[in-house]
Amino acid sequence: xxxxxxxxxxxxxxxxxxxxxxxxxxxxxxxxxxxxxxxxxxxxxxxxxxxxxxxxxxxxxxxxxxxxxxxxxxxxxxxxxxxxxxxxxxxxxxxxxxxxxxxxxxxxxxxxxxxxxxxxxxxxxxxxxxxxxxxxxxxxxxxxxxxxxxxxxxxxxxxxxxxxxxxxxxxxxxxxxxxxxxxxxxxxxxxxxxxxxxxxxxxxxxxxxxxxxxxxxxxxxxxxxxxxxxxxxxxxxxxxxxxxxxxxxxxxxxxxxxxxxxxxxxxxxxxxxxxxxxxxxxxxxxxxxxxxxxxxxxxxxxxxxxxxx
Numbered sequence: 001x002x003x004x005x006x007x008x009x010x011x012x013x014x015x016x017x018x019x020x021x022x023x024x025x026x027x028x029x030x031x032x033x034x035x036x037x038x039x040x041x042x043x044x045x046x047x048x049x050x051x052x053x054x055x056x057x058x059x060x061x062x063x064x065x066x067x068x069x070x071x072x073x074x075x076x077x078x079x080x081x082x083x084x085x086x087x088x089x090x091x092x093x094x095x096x097x098x099x100x101x102x103x104x105x106x107x108x109x110x111x112x113x114x115x116x117x118x119x120x121x122x123x124x125x126x127x128x129x130x131x132x133x134x135x136x137x138x139x140x141x142x143x144x145x146x147x148x149x150x151x152x153x154x155x156x157x158x159x160x161x162x163x164x165x166x167x168x169x170x171x172x173x174x175x176x177x178x179x180x181x182x183x184x185x186x187x188x189x190x191x192x193x194x195x196x197x198x199x200x201x202x203x204x205x206x207x208x209x210x211x212x213x214x215x216x217x218x219x220x221x222x223x224x225x226x227x228x229x230x231x232x233x234x235x236x237x238x239x240x241x242x243x244x245x246x247x248x249x250x251x252x253x254x255x256x257x258x259x260x261x262x263x264x265x266x267x268x269x270x271x272x273x274x275x276x277x278x279x280x281x282x283x284x285x286x287x288x289x290x291x292x293x294x295x296x297x298x299x300x301x302x303x304x305x306x307x308x309x
Contacts, residue, residue: 004037004038008037011037012034012047014030015034025055028048028051028052028055031047035048059092059093062092063099064096064098066085070085079109079113082102083103083107083110087103122155126158126161133164136168138166138169138172139169141161141162142162142199145162163200163202166200167200167203170199170200170205170206173192173196174196174206174209180192186216193210193213225258229255232255236255236264240272245275245276253269
């Protein structure tokens with residue numbers, strides 16, 4: 001049977017030999033095997049610590065060699081490639097301070113490069129928008145501005161271009177549709193203005209045109225209402241003269257819906273109602289007079305059948 005202590009002593013000796021030969025990976029594996037026999041053996045733990053230190057140092061030396069070998073990439077501005085290389089090296093020497101510093105510099109360079117590219121892109125995009133506005137392609141300019149603002153809402157220059165393109169597009173549409181206003185069709189004009197307001201709600205001229213169209217439409221409604229009331233009143237009088245009193249009542253009620261304070265309609269309504277009530281009373285009296293002789297005859301015929309008291 002193998003004595004554990006002798007096994008450990010032989011193992012310690014073997015680990016030292018491997019370390020002297022620079023074979024730190026096998027030395028590390030040897031320490032792990034010895035710890036299985038005695039996990040708390042101080043000599044084994046000490047050897048393991050030394051092996052790990054040697055492995056770290058060796059890794060850092062290898063990393064340093066790779067750093068020097070890739071130094072030309074800095075001059076060539078190949079920061080993305082450097083970042084990939086440093087990310088792989090970091091797996092072997094995560095605590096190597098020089099590598100950490102270089103990774104930080106790479107990220108800063110990439111950030112600056114990205115900002116520069118964005119600046120170049122934005123300048124090019126703004127120039128394209130200005131050209132579109134000059135060539136009166138306002139819809140395209142608006143779309144491009146919205147796309148840029150979706151990436152950076154705080155871009156004041158693009159915001160101003162967007163407002164300019166919207167204003168000019170509304171102006172263009174107003175000129176194209178002047179015939180609608182000239183026709184006096186304020187309903188169609190207001191429909192046009194409302195659709196344009198969705199493009200640029202702050203357009204001063206458009207706001208004034210909307211207010212003017214609304215005023216004209218309201219005035220037109222008032223005039224039409226007066227016409228309807230006057231026509232209704234004339235109709236009431238015609239029906240009254242024709243003694244169509246039931247129709248008079250209906251016409252008066254229709255007029256009072258348009259104008260609850262229509263004095264003429266109220267007056268004719270009352271007149272027609274009074275006449276209809278009087279005619280009804282006359283008809284009742286006439287009916288009584290017509291039936292009265294018959295009632296008298298019937299009474300006389302039956303008078304003898306009554307018992308005198």
